Amino acid sequence: MIDKKKLLTPKNILVTVVLLILALLPIFPTTGAYAIQLTCLTMLFIYWASAYNIIGGFAGHTSLGHACYVGIGAYVAVMLYLYGGISPWIGMFIAGIVAAVIAGIIGYVTFHMRGSYYTLSSVALLNCFRIAMAASKEIFGFKTGGAVGLKISWMGESVSGMQFVSKVPFYYIFLVFMILCVLLCWYIKNSKMGYYLAAITTNQDAASSLGVNIMQYKLMALCSSAFLMALGGAVYAFFLTSIDPLSMFNYDTSARIMLMTVVGGLGTLWGPVLGAALLVPLNEWMRASFGARLSGLSFVIYGIILMLVVMFLPKGLVSLKDKYEKRRYEKQQAKEVAVKEASVHE
Amino acid sequence: MLYLQTFIDALMIGGVYSVIAVGLSLIFGVMRVINWSHGESLMVSMLIALYMNQYTPLDPYVIMLIVGAVMFVYGYVLQSVVISRILSRETDREPISCLLFTAGLGMVMSYSVQIIFGSKQVMAQTKYNGRALHMGDLVVSLPKLIAFIIAVVAVAALWTFLQKSEYGRAIRATSQNRSVATLMGISEKRVYSVSFAIGTMLVGLAGGMLIPYFSVYPTVGSVFSNKSFIIVVLGGKGSVPGALLGGLIVGLIEKFGALFFSESVAQIIVFLMFIAILLFKPTGLLSKDKG
Numbered sequence: 001m002i003d004k005k006k007l008l009t010p011k012n013i014l015v016t017v018v019l020l021i022l023a024l025l026p027i028f029p030t031t032g033a034y035a036i037q038l039t040c041l042t043m044l045f046i047y048w049a050s051a052y053n054i055i056g057g058f059a060g061h062t063s064l065g066h067a068c069y070v071g072i073g074a075y076v077a078v079m080l081y082l083y084g085g086i087s088p089w090i091g092m093f094i095a096g097i098v099a100a101v102i103a104g105i106i107g108y109v110t111f112h113m114r115g116s117y118y119t120l121s122s123v124a125l126l127n128c129f130r131i132a133m134a135a136s137k138e139i140f141g142f143k144t145g146g147a148v149g150l151k152i153s154w155m156g157e158s159v160s161g162m163q164f165v166s167k168v169p170f171y172y173i174f175l176v177f178m179i180l181c182v183l184l185c186w187y188i189k190n191s192k193m194g195y196y197l198a199a200i201t202t203n204q205d206a207a208s209s210l211g212v213n214i215m216q217y218k219l220m221a222l223c224s225s226a227f228l229m230a231l232g233g234a235v236y237a238f239f240l241t242s243i244d245p246l247s248m249f250n251y252d253t254s255a256r257i258m259l260m261t262v263v264g265g266l267g268t269l270w271g272p273v274l275g276a277a278l279l280v281p282l283n284e285w286m287r288a289s290f291g292a293r294l295s296g297l298s299f300v301i302y303g304i305i306l307m308l309v310v311m312f313l314p315k316g317l318v319s320l321k322d323k324y325e326k327r328r329y330e331k332q333q334a335k336e337v338a339v340k341e342a343s344v345h346e
Numbered sequence: 347m348l349y350l351q352t353f354i355d356a357l358m359i360g361g362v363y364s365v366i367a368v369g370l371s372l373i374f375g376v377m378r379v380i381n382w383s384h385g386e387s388l389m390v391s392m393l394i395a396l397y398m399n400q401y402t403p404l405d406p407y408v409i410m411l412i413v414g415a416v417m418f419v420y421g422y423v424l425q426s427v428v429i430s431r432i433l434s435r436e437t438d439r440e441p442i443s444c445l446l447f448t449a450g451l452g453m454v455m456s457y458s459v460q461i462i463f464g465s466k467q468v469m470a471q472t473k474y475n476g477r478a479l480h481m482g483d484l485v486v487s488l489p490k491l492i493a494f495i496i497a498v499v500a501v502a503a504l505w506t507f508l509q510k511s512e513y514g515r516a517i518r519a520t521s522q523n524r525s526v527a528t529l530m531g532i533s534e535k536r537v538y539s540v541s542f543a544i545g546t547m548l549v550g551l552a553g554g555m556l557i558p559y560f561s562v563y564p565t566v567g568s569v570f571s572n573k574s575f576i577i578v579v580l581g582g583k584g585s586v587p588g589a590l591l592g593g594l595i596v597g598l599i600e601k602f603g604a605l606f607f608s609e610s611v612a613q614i615i616v617f618l619m620f621i622a623i624l625l626f627k628p629t630g631l632l633s634k635d636k637g
Contacts, residue, residue: 062442064382064449109624116380116445117624120575127572128617135610251568255453262446296457296564303457306450310443311432 022175026168036167040239042280043174044232049260049272050181051228056258057267058194059221060201061111061118065126066229066257069099071248073230074237075133078150081161083142088162092234096227103226104219111218114204123251130249149244152237162238170239177235181228186269188224193217201267252299256283259302263309265316274317279305347483352601358490360597361497366552366570367577368501368589369545375584376521376541379433379444383452385571387546390455391417391553392562393463396470399557406472407492410554417550418543425542430535452567460564467561474558489558496555498590500548505586517541521584576620582630591632595619 025031025039052066076095080086086094106125110118134147144150157165164170188194196217199207208214237243247253260279265271279302286298313319370384381387391413398409432443469475477488508514519527520537528534552570560566577596581588596616603612623630 060442062445106621109621113624113628116374116442117579117628119380119445120579121620121624123572124576124617124620128614131610131613135608255449258446259450294461296460299457300454300461303450303453306453307447310447310450311428314435314443 019179026171033167036171038281038284040167040171040174041284042277043171043178044236044239045257045260045276045280046273047174047178047181047232048229048257049264049276050178050185051225051232052257053185053261053267053272054188054228055222055225056261057271058188058197058201059218060197060267061218061222062116062258063122063254064119064258065122065124065251065254066225067248067250067253068122068126068129069103069226069229070233070236070253071126071129071133071243071245071250072099072102073233074243074248075144075150076230077234078152078237078243079139079142079144081152082150087160088234088238089160092231095234096230099230099233100223100227103222107219107222108215111215111222122254126249126251126254130245133245133249145244147245149242149248151242154241162235163241167239170235173235177232182269182273184224184228188221189269193220197221198267256302259306263305263316265318268316268318271316271318278317348605351484352605353598354484354486355490356597356601357594358487358494358597359601360594361494362552362556362593363570363573363577363596364590364593365497365500365548367574367581367593368504368586369548369552370571370574371578371581371583371585371589372504372541372548373545374578376517377433377444377538379429379441380448380575381542381545382445382448382571383455384448384545384549384574385567385569386452386455387417387420387549387567388553388556388570389459389562389564389567391550392557392560392566393459393553395554395557396468396562399470399472406470406474406554406558407496410496410551413554414547414550417553418547421543421546422539424546426535426539429542430538433538456564456567463564465564467563469561470557472558487559489555493555493559496551500551501586501590504544504548508586513540573616576616578630579620580623580630582632585630585632588630588632592630 022039022043026036048066048070052063055061056063056066073092073095076098077088077091080091080094081088084091102125106121107118110121133144136144137146138144152163155161155163157163159169196207196212199210199212200214200217204214233248237248256279260275261272262275263279264273264275282301283298286301287295290297309316315322366384366388370381373379373381394416395406395409395413398404398412399406402409404412429444429447432447433441436443472489474489474492479486479488479491506514508518516527516532517537517540519530520532520534524534527537573596577589577592580595581590581592599616599619600609600612603609603615
């Protein structure tokens with residue numbers, strides 16, 4: 001029996017309402033193309049931030065080169081489609097596996113070492129891929145377009161080729177991706193793997209002495225994170241219809257994904273969702289209102305937000321709720337004590 | 347002859363890489379903190395040097411010393427006012443929150459500069475620009491030679507300071523075991539502040555010595571910081587001779603890789619070497635640290 005009272009918490013109601021609005025948004029006649037585009041990007045970044053959270057939050061290894069897997073996903077899926085005629089729906093899973101294997105190699109090398117080695121190599125890997133893709137005109141005899149990149153030429157509306165006139169089909173793809181990713185994160189967090197990872201990040205030596213295979217669980221976290229990033233990257237490539245090394249293997253994108261997760265709350269389920277849902281629209285709004293001259297302004301504000309959060313709210317925006325509840329609880333306690341004391345005096 | 351010329355060029359740029367990486371390595375080794383805004387500090391130093399060169403009659407190498415002093419104060423204040431607070435909250439051996447904080451700081455620095463000065467490349471006009479020494483068929487750029495000499499002297503001076511002086515001993519003691527060092531009456535917080543300040547001071551010197559032959563733009567820092575990260579791992583974190591050796595190795599691979607293949611192949615070789623070091627000697631070439 002499912003307890004009805006447990007299902008009707010304010011949080012569940014809020015999530016349901018938000019999802020309903022998201023599902024119905026493209027149907028409203030008043031919704032413009034810009035709103036669809038903005039919501040697409042927001043959902044994509046929620047997806048990416050949640051995927052990043054598996055390694056960055058649950059496993060506690062900060063990555064500042066996570067867009068590397070986005071780029072790998074995009075390039076593999078697009079090249080499979082252009083030269084092999086393989087549908088992106090299949091291609092993106094191949095891309096995911098390629099990204100997971102590469103991530104696994106880097107993880108295997110760096111997780112032996114404690115601390116920041118993975119962070120350092122994540123940026124090195126990203127730069128390596130960007131430089132390599134920009135410099136090489138072809139890989140295994142297939143053209144990659146070098147620094148110019150690749151264009152997915154229009155071949156008519158097709159579901160199997162992931163080519164649509166309107167952005168609405170992509171909207172629903174991103175919506176489904178986002179929901180599945182958050183559900184997967186919830187599953188991982190509450191599974192054996194999640195508990196082991198929590199133990200590892202709390203105290204690696206203690207976890208190790210209790211027989212937790214640290215390397216195995218960290219690798220599992222990294223590979224699943226990279227797989228999801230690449231899947232998102234593949235769809236993003238078809239959403240944009242053109243890719244190039246600079247925008248795909250992008251440091252700023254990596255930093256933004258990391259930042260959204262940290263600002264929302266590292267290692268929490270809703271932190272990345274909240275972080276991306278606030279910061280992506282902020283960026284787009286600023287870009288729309290300040291234009292290209294001040295295009296860097298949103299990054300200045302991003303940086304300031306990150307510094308403030310690290311200093312004053314290290315557990316992210318999600319922890320505000322806990323703080324509020326704790327304060328309310330303490331007030332209530334104080335009141336009860338006061339009432340008791342009053343009654344004793346009487 | 348071409349090889350000798352390439353060798354000399356490689357050593358000269360390698361020396362500058364070393365002096366930048368040594369600062370990062372010292373901070374990493376003593377505090378276990380990665381200063382992610384290291385490259386952006388370099389960019390700001392170059393910018394300050396550029397403007398001082400433009401508006402004051404001073405010699406670029408006098409300006410370099412001033413910028414070094416300014417960056418020393420900057421590093422000392424940043425560490426003792428802000429980073430120490432974040433650090434005191436952390437219980438982890440390698441605090442991640444300092445990395446995140448400095449990553450945010452780096453973003454603010456590079457994008458503020460982009461907004462204020464635009465993203466074009468600016469070259470300082472000094473009296474050393476383009477001057478070169480001719481030795482037979484060899485051409486040695488004068489500012490590069492001066493930069494190399496200053497870099498080696500700076501690294502050697504730091505090494506002597508750490509090995510011979512009383513305060514250097516205190517810094518080394520803190521990096522080995524900070525609780526025991528505190529028991530010996532060493533102020534951990536001051537050691538951290540001084541180490542951080544030395545790290546940013548070296549970046550200030552590097553910024554000053556770079557301007558006669560390297561143009562300034564908002565993302566110039568990442569060119570050097572990405573290499574510094576690799577050099578720190580290569581040489582061993584906290585190891586001063588390691589960073590010098592690592593810087594020279596990276597310089598050599600870049601120049602010879604570019605000569606035989608192309609510049610991008612050279613970058614990939616550097617990365618593969620980084621992975622190989624992590625696999626076979628993860629503590630770095632010259633580190634006694636057991637990881």
